[in-house]
Amino acid sequence: MNAPMQQTVVDHIDRAAEDVVSLALRSASGPLAPWEPGAHIDLALPNWLTRQYSLCGDPADRGSYRVAIRNERLSRGGSEYIHRFLRQGRTLGVSLPRNHFRLEPAPAYLFLAGGIGITPLLPMLRAAAASGVPADLVYAGQSVATMPFADELRSSYGDRVRIVATRRQGRPDLAALASALPPGARVYCCGPPAMLAEAEAAFPAGRLHTERFHPAPKSFAPNEEFEVECARSGQTLRVPADESLLDVLTHAGRPVGSGCREGVCGSCEIAVLDGEPEHRDDIGAPQGRMYPCVSRALGPRLVVDL
Amino acid sequence: MTHASTRPRRVSPAEVRSRVGEPDVKKRDKTLDHIGVYARRFIAHAPFLTMATADAEGRADCSPRGDYPGFAKVLDDRTLALPDRPGNKIADSFRNLAENDGIGLLFFIPGVRETLRVNGRAYPTDEPDVLARMQTEAKRPVLALVVEVDEVYFHCGRALVRSRLWDPGSQALADEMPSAGEMAAAQFAPGADPEAFDRRLEDAYRKLY
Numbered sequence: 099m100n101a102p103m104q105q106t107v108v109d110h111i112d113r114a115a116e117d118v119v120s121l122a123l124r125s126a127s128g129p130l131a132p133w134e135p136g137a138h139i140d141l142a143l144p145n146w147l148t149r150q151y152s153l154c155g156d157p158a159d160r161g162s163y164r165v166a167i168r169n170e171r172l173s174r175g176g177s178e179y180i181h182r183f184l185r186q187g188r189t190l191g192v193s194l195p196r197n198h199f200r201l202e203p204a205p206a207y208l209f210l211a212g213g214i215g216i217t218p219l220l221p222m223l224r225a226a227a228a229s230g231v232p233a234d235l236v237y238a239g240q241s242v243a244t245m246p247f248a249d250e251l252r253s254s255y256g257d258r259v260r261i262v263a264t265r266r267q268g269r270p271d272l273a274a275l276a277s278a279l280p281p282g283a284r285v286y287c288c289g290p291p292a293m294l295a296e297a298e299a300a301f302p303a304g305r306l307h308t309e310r311f312h313p314a315p316k317s318f319a320p321n322e323e324f325e326v327e328c329a330r331s332g333q334t335l336r337v338p339a340d341e342s343l344l345d346v347l348t349h350a351g352r353p354v355g356s357g358c359r360e361g362v363c364g365s366c367e368i369a370v371l372d373g374e375p376e377h378r379d380d381i382g383a384p385q386g387r388m389y390p391c392v393s394r395a396l397g398p399r400l401v402v403d404l
Numbered sequence: 405m406t407h408a409s410t411r412p413r414r415v416s417p418a419e420v421r422s423r424v425g426e427p428d429v430k431k432r433d434k435t436l437d438h439i440g441v442y443a444r445r446f447i448a449h450a451p452f453l454t455m456a457t458a459d460a461e462g463r464a465d466c467s468p469r470g471d472y473p474g475f476a477k478v479l480d481d482r483t484l485a486l487p488d489r490p491g492n493k494i495a496d497s498f499r500n501l502a503e504n505d506g507i508g509l510l511f512f513i514p515g516v517r518e519t520l521r522v523n524g525r526a527y528p529t530d531e532p533d534v535l536a537r538m539q540t541e542a543k544r545p546v547l548a549l550v551v552e553v554d555e556v557y558f559h560c561g562r563a564l565v566r567s568r569l570w571d572p573g574s575q576a577l578a579d580e581m582p583s584a585g586e587m588a589a590a591q592f593a594p595g596a597d598p599e600a601f602d603r604r605l606e607d608a609y610r611k612l613y
């Protein structure tokens with residue numbers, strides 16, 4: 099049930115800003131799977147870890163993908179590996195692109211990026227500009243030196259792009275941006291948790307689209323034990339309060355693909371045939387689907403299509 | 405059982421020196437007092453290591469530790485950290501280290517004949533920034549071991565070459581071993597069902613974090 103992988107080769111690794119590198123991943127054979135702005139991929143690293151990164155290149159380029167990665171101070175082994183040990187010419191398995199952050203049609207767009215959160219917004223901005231829809235970008239980061247693609251953005255889009263170096267200028271005033279928002283405009287925001295929280299407070303929910311790299315702080319009713327029936331095999335399993343549904347399925351020999359295990363990447367998506375899931379993800383599960391790495395059940399039983 | 409009369413004879417330290425020579429002088433030249441770039445790359449790709457400790461009386465113990473490659477985190481060029489995972493029985497090592505902080509680590513990378521030796525002193529920590537870097541499958545260890553590095557050196561590959569350790573053909577040796585369940589049942593629970601032991605073990609092996 100693990101998603102099919104595409105083989106790519108690390109074509110080049112470039113420094114995109116302080117502590118940020120961009121990777122160009124060239125197809126090892128034939129065209130790569132198509133994608134739309136907002137999509138991300140799983141990267142299967144040589145150290146067996148899988149990490150998700152937003153595609154930030156050009157969707158028209160079917161020969162390569164581009165991703166940009168910040169070296170996290172508390173790296174759990176993904177970004178540190180890419181920054182220190184990944185080498186040009188290495189083959190890397192890449193998942194098919196997934197998109198939980200689609201660019202919906204609108205008469206105007208406001209893009210809000212915080213730091214490395216610029217990555218999914220880059221192709222969105224390009225797409226909006228190409229189709230002639232007015233689009234503005236407010237791009238915040240600690241200092242310009244830490245912000246990838248700042249020069250490229252300024253030279254391509256001029257004053258449609260506002261770069262805010264927060265250490266000198268403070269954070270952008272989202273409330274002011276909200277009151278100046280053109281009617282019908284949609285807001286796309288990707289950045290650190292504090293920025294997402296401010297955006298959620300400033301913009302009407304129906305017009306705001308967010309993408310998280312880390313789960314939003316939330317609280318839930320205490321975990322309850324429940325039962326899961328795997329419809330295809332007829333197997334029924336007990337999900338104890340202290341274990342995730344994903345782990346129970348995996349330990350029972352029904353492996354489900356997984357990436358973040360935090361309800362942000364969507365790689366563990368499964369179909370629910372019966373019972374009411376308790377959704378705890380940050381993606382927004384489509385009808386009849388759930389993310390078993392974090393989500394549980396509202397009732398005593400779920401039937402899943404496995 | 406070995407009896408006094410059949411115990412192999414002991415060779416004195418002086419005699420040992422005369423037969424095998426002085427300790428390798430070249431070793432000293434190859435030894436670094438910090439984690440250099442190649443050692444760091446080695447550690448980042450090693451999924452397995454052995455850890456030797458001893459108690460105050462010098463009673464020694466050696467145990468395996470394994471996880472994804474790079475599970476031993478390099479905090480800086482003189483400091484490493486190892487996660488405590490379920491089943492790693494790190495408690496035994498902690499007990500020794502509380503009395504005697506000396507530690508010897510030997511890192512392995514499948515397919516690489518050379519091994520990396522890191523010796524130093526160790527203590528347990530619960531530092532959140534260290535534990536955060538060890539989170540796997542959404543689980544964070546409760547404790548980690550900090551190793552302050554004194555010596556780092558590559559060990560030549562002769563032992564691994566001679567042992568054919570990475571030769572896939574060598575895995576046929578496993579066929580000559582009874583299962584863990586068979587051994588456990590025979591030694592500790594005569595009459596118990598070895599297959600039940602093995603099943604329980606397989607279940608435990610599926611749940612690694």
Ligand code: FES
Nearest residue numbers: 357359364366391
């Ligand atoms: S593993 Fe990422 S959403 Fe479940």
